[in-house]
Every structure is written in C-alpha cells, then in structure tokens.
Amino acid sequence: MFVKDMMNRPEKFSIYWKQFVRELDNFGYGSLGIVALVSTFMGAVITIQTVYNLFNPLIPLSAVGIVARDSIILEFSPTMISLVLAGKIGSSIASEIGTMRVTEQIDALEIMGINSAAYLVLPKVVAAVLIFPFVVTISMFLGIFGGWIAGTASGVIPSVDYIQGLQNQFIPYNVTFAIIKSITFAYIITTVSSYHGYHTKGGALEVGKSSTDAVVYSSIMILIFDYILTQLILI
Amino acid sequence: MIELKKISKRFESRNILSDVSATFQKGHINLVIGGSGSGKTVMMKCMVGLEEIDEGEIIYDGQRFSGLTKKERKPYRQQIGMVFQGGALFDSLNVEQNVMFPLSMFTEMSLEEKRDRVNFCLKRVNLPTAQKLMPSELSGGMKKRVAIARAIATNPNYLFCDEPNSGLDPRTSIVIDNLIKEITEEFNITTIVNTHDMNSVLEIGDKIIFLYQGSKWWEGNVDDILRTDNKEINDFIFASKLAKGIKKV
Ligand SMILES: Nc1ncnc2c1ncn2[C@@H]1O[C@H](COP(=O)(O)OP(=O)(O)OP(=O)(O)O)[C@@H](O)[C@H]1O
Ligand SMILES: [Mg+2]
Numbered sequence: 198m199f200v201k202d203m204m205n206r207p208e209k210f211s212i213y214w215k216q217f218v219r220e221l222d223n224f225g226y227g228s229l230g231i232v233a234l235v236s237t238f239m240g241a242v243i244t245i246q247t248v249y250n251l252f253n254p255l256i257p258l259s260a261v262g263i264v265a266r267d268s269i270i271l272e273f274s275p276t277m278i279s280l281v282l283a284g285k286i287g288s289s290i291a292s293e294i295g296t297m298r299v300t301e302q303i304d305a306l307e308i309m310g311i312n313s314a315a316y317l318v319l320p321k322v323v324a325a326v327l328i329f330p331f332v333v334t335i336s337m338f339l340g341i342f343g344g345w346i347a348g349t350a351s352g353v354i355p356s357v358d359y360i361q362g363l364q365n366q367f368i369p370y371n372v373t374f375a376i377i378k379s380i381t382f383a384y385i386i387t388t389v390s391s392y393h394g395y396h397t398k399g400g401a402l403e404v405g406k407s408s409t410d411a412v413v414y415s416s417i418m419i420l421i422f423d424y425i426l427t428q429l430i431l432i
Numbered sequence: 433m434i435e436l437k438k439i440s441k442r443f444e445s446r447n448i449l450s451d452v453s454a455t456f457q458k459g460h461i462n463l464v465i466g467g468s469g470s471g472k473t474v475m476m477k478c479m480v481g482l483e484e485i486d487e488g489e490i491i492y493d494g495q496r497f498s499g500l501t502k503k504e505r506k507p508y509r510q511q512i513g514m515v516f517q518g519g520a521l522f523d524s525l526n527v528e529q530n531v532m533f534p535l536s537m538f539t540e541m542s543l544e545e546k547r548d549r550v551n552f553c554l555k556r557v558n559l560p561t562a563q564k565l566m567p568s569e570l571s572g573g574m575k576k577r578v579a580i581a582r583a584i585a586t587n588p589n590y591l592f593c594d595e596p597n598s599g600l601d602p603r604t605s606i607v608i609d610n611l612i613k614e615i616t617e618e619f620n621i622t623t624i625v626n627t628h629d630m631n632s633v634l635e636i637g638d639k640i641i642f643l644y645q646g647s648k649w650w651e652g653n654v655d656d657i658l659r660t661d662n663k664e665i666n667d668f669i670f671a672s673k674l675a676k677g678i679k680k681v
Contacts (some may be wrong), residue, residue: 301521308480308514
C-alpha cells in the first residue's frame with residue numbers, strides 16, 4: 198500500500214533529482230568511512246580464524262585464501278555491511294522523515310499538492326539500490342586486503358599462499374549473487390525505515406522510537422531475506 | 433470567502449468538531465479562538481484538506497471543496513498558503529530555497545524571476561538579508577516570518593495561519609499580526625488565523641469565532657467580545673486578573 202502510494206507519478210522531475218543526488222552522496226560517500234573500517238577488520242579476523250581452524254598438514258595453506266575470499270564475498274560483505282548500514286542509514290532515514298512528520302513539514306508538502314511519500318521515499322530507494330552494489334564491492338576488496346595484511350603481518354600465512362588461494366577456484370557468479378543480495382538489502386533498509394519514519398505520531402520521543410524500530414525491523418528482514426536468497430539461489 | 437456547513441470530525445469515535453458552521457470573509461482576518469485542545473488546528477487541517485471531515489460541507493467561493501479527490505483539489509493547492517503552528521520550514525533547505533519551493537512546484541518561472549519573488553516576499557516580512565540562513569539558525573519569530581513569506585510566495589487567495597505568534601514576545605507578535613493584516617487587505621485574501629492570544633484578538637480581530645470543546649460557541653467582533661456576558665468566552669479571554677480589571681473599566 199505504502200509502496201504503491203509512492204509509485205504514483207512524480208510531479209516535478211527536478212525536485213526529485215535534487216533529492217536523489219543528495220541521497221546518493223549521503224549513502225555512498227557518507228558511509229565509506231565506516232564501511233572501510235568494518236570491512237578491513239572483518240577480513241583480518243576471518244583470515245586469522247580460518248588459518249586457526251584449518252591447521253592441518255594435509256591442507257595447503259592457500260586454502261585459507263579461498264575460504265576467506267568466499268566467505269567475504271558471499272556473506273560478510275553483503276550481509277554484514279548491510280546490517281551496519283541498516284544501523285547508520287536506517288536510523289537516519291527514520292529520524293529525518295519522522296522529524297518532518299512531527300514538525301508538520303510533511304503536511305507542508307501535502308498542502309503544496311506534493312505526494313510526500315513519493316518525494317521523500319523514492320529518491321532514497323533509487324539512490325540506495327544504485328549505490329549499495331558499489332559500496333559492497335569496495336567492502337569485498339577491503340576485506341580481502343585486510344585479510345592479507347593480517348595474515349602477512351602476523352606471519353600466519355605467507356603472502357604468496359594467500360594470493361594463490363585468492364585466485365584458485367574463483368566463481369564469478371558468487372559476486373553476482375552478492376550484488377543481488379546488496380540490492381535487495383538496500384531496498385529493505387530504505388523502505389522499512391521510511392515506513393517507520395513516515396508513520397511516526399507524536400513528538401521527539403516517538404521519533405527516537407521510530408528510528409530504533411527502523412533499525413530492528415530492517416535488520417530482521419535482512420537476516421530473513423539473506424536466508425531465503427541463499428536457499429533459493431545457491432542450492 | 434470560505435463557508436463551513438455543519439462540519440463534524442471524529443478521531444476514533446471521539447468527537448473533535450461537532451456541527452460547526454461559519455463563514456470566513458474575503459479581505460478580512462477571520463480569527464478562530466479557543467483554548468488548547470478545543471479543535472482549532474483540526475478545523476484548519478480539515479479546511480485545507482489535510483484531514484477529511486466526517487459530515488458537512490466546505491465551500492470555497494461557491495465551489496464544493498470537501499469530498500473532492502486529491503487530483504480534483506490540485507487547482508486549489510496553488511491558491512492556498514498555510515503557516516503551520518511550528519513554522520514547518522524544510523530543515524534541509526535554506527531560507528531562500530524554502531520560500532522558492534512552492535514557486536518551483538507551481539510555476540514555470542525562471543530562476544531569476546523566482547529569486548526576485550523570494551526577495552520581494554522576504555522584504556515583505558522584514559527579513560531582507562536572511563536568504564542563505566538555514567532554519568536551525570533562525571529565532572522563533574524569524575521562522576514564523578519565513579513561513580509567512582513561503583505561504584504568500586505564490587500569491588494565494590486563501591491564507592491559513594495556525595497560531596502565527598504563539599511563543600513570541602508581545603512586540604514581535606503585534607508585528608506579525610499587523611503583517612498578516614496588511615497582506616490580507618493589500619491582496620484581498622481570505623485569511624483565517626487560529627490564536628489564543630488576547631493581544632491579537634484586540635489588535636486584528638475583524639471577525640472572531642470562539643471554539644469551545646469542538647463547537648462554535650460564539651461569534652462576533654472585537655467590540656462584541658468586550659461586551660459579551662457569555663461565561664465561557666469571558667473565562668477564556670479575560671483569564672488574568674489584569675484582563676478582568678480592564679474589562680470592568
Ligand atoms: N491525529 C489525531 N488523532 C487523534 N486525535 C487528535 C489528532 N489530532 C488532534 N487530535 C485531538 O483533537 C483535539 C483538538 O486538537 P487541536 O490540535 O485541534 O487543538 P488546538 O485547538 O489546536 O490546541 P492548541 O491551541 O494547543 O494548538 C485534541 O484533544 C487532540 O488530542
Ligand atoms: Mg493547534
């Protein structure tokens with residue numbers, strides 16, 4: 198119902214475009230810092246843990262590279278980064294729209310005949326769906342790079358073995374799958390959070406509650422869809 | 433001119449407005465007064481179509497406004513300016529962009545023309561140099577004035593102001609009241625102002641409607657209000673000792 202409401206024809210393209218560019222900057226550039234931090238450390242931890250778990254003279258050390266690469270690409274980058282961004286972007290969307298609701302800014306839009314749901318939500322959804330695959334791709338590279346740094350710095354896996362492992366049995370489809378996941382999660386985060394913001398009633402206290410709800414429900418939805426997609430596509 | 437014919441509004445079976453009928457004249461300030469929670473804001477939101485009434489009719493210059501679809505209301509949108517209780521300026525836009533927003537929505541003006549119009553409106557509300565400030569950098573009174581500038585940007589025929597001077601000092605209040613009065617008379621607008629400020633009532637009360645628990649309890653002008661012996665309205669307007677003293681004199 199809400200999604201259908203916002204799909205009604207936009208009134209003036211230019212005002213949508215401005216919003217879109219703002220969100221693109223916000224979601225993409227604005228989240229690079231945290232994504233870089235989380236991805237690098239995540240890659241480092243995954244690599245060291247894999248070495249630890251695979252400690253067996255029969256398995257070549259390069260297997261660590263394969264396992265680290267695949268877990269980063271398949272699960273950690275798309276899902277974990279989306280969960281982190283659900284916290285960052287989801288709460289900011291819900292509190293932005295929620296504040297606009299309780300301070301009557303949404304009424305002010307409606308008074309001017311603007312379809313406020315479309316104006317506020319559509320640019321966010323489109324921007325996130327476009328930018329998430331890039332963010333997640335960056336996260337993959339940084340994760341793998343973090344693994345390399347941790348592995349060589351601590352000396353648990355030599356650089357040659359790690360890099361050889363990275364190149365072994367690489368399945369490009371895994372990347373496609375990760376991109377599909379990131380697009381789905383982008384859609385979930387923006388629509389769920391906008392919904393909670395838009396339906397805020399009351400004052401500042403309720404805005405805070407909407408923003409918490411947005412993060413909780415988007416995270417739950419991400420986990421559920423992660424499971425569904427994995428089962429549907431990979432098996 | 434706007435007419436209300438026996439309008440009623442319920443929220444979850446709670447009656448907020450019951451059977452209110454009223455006429456709001458063109459070129460005059462029509463005041464709606466009443467205590468907190470008496471239904472002023474709800475009535476205004478019904479009149480502009482942000483809330484739907486449950487019974488009755490709302491007539492804009494002879495044309496039925498209530499019951500129209502969103503699409504059918506489009507032509508009215510450009511005619512309506514509204515100043516919200518808290519200003520409702522768009523946080524992410526500066527003052528100039530805020531006032532320009534309805535112009536971009538409704539007109540095909542060039543950027544130059546829009547700028548001129550924005551400057552004109554900002555001058556009109558005595559903020560000739562505030563263009564680049566963000567809403568968070570404005571004082572309460574400045575916000576209200578920017579909100580008025582935005583509301584009059586498209587030259588509306590109907591101006592709705594929800595407590596334009598609540599929370600302002602008496603002097604700024606009077607400046608804003610007089611501003612609304614001037615604009616109303618200058619452009620022959622049908623203006624409706626919600627207030628519970630006694631100074632406003634005495635200053636600009638052409639025509640006054642008193643809402644009490646969601647019903648129209650009384651109507652008249654300033655002179656009438658000073659003479660009426662209606663108990664509720666006296667309790668409301670002359671709540672303070674000072675005011676009671678003034679009334680006796
Ligand atoms: N969306 C809503 N849902 C349910 N009840 C509402 C809603 N909006 C307003 N009310 C109720 O309607 C009544 C009238 O509210 P309204 O905002 O019109 O008062 P008001 O006269 O504008 O008061 P104030 O002077 O404080 O602004 C209040 O009791 C309020 O609780
Ligand atoms: Mg009110």
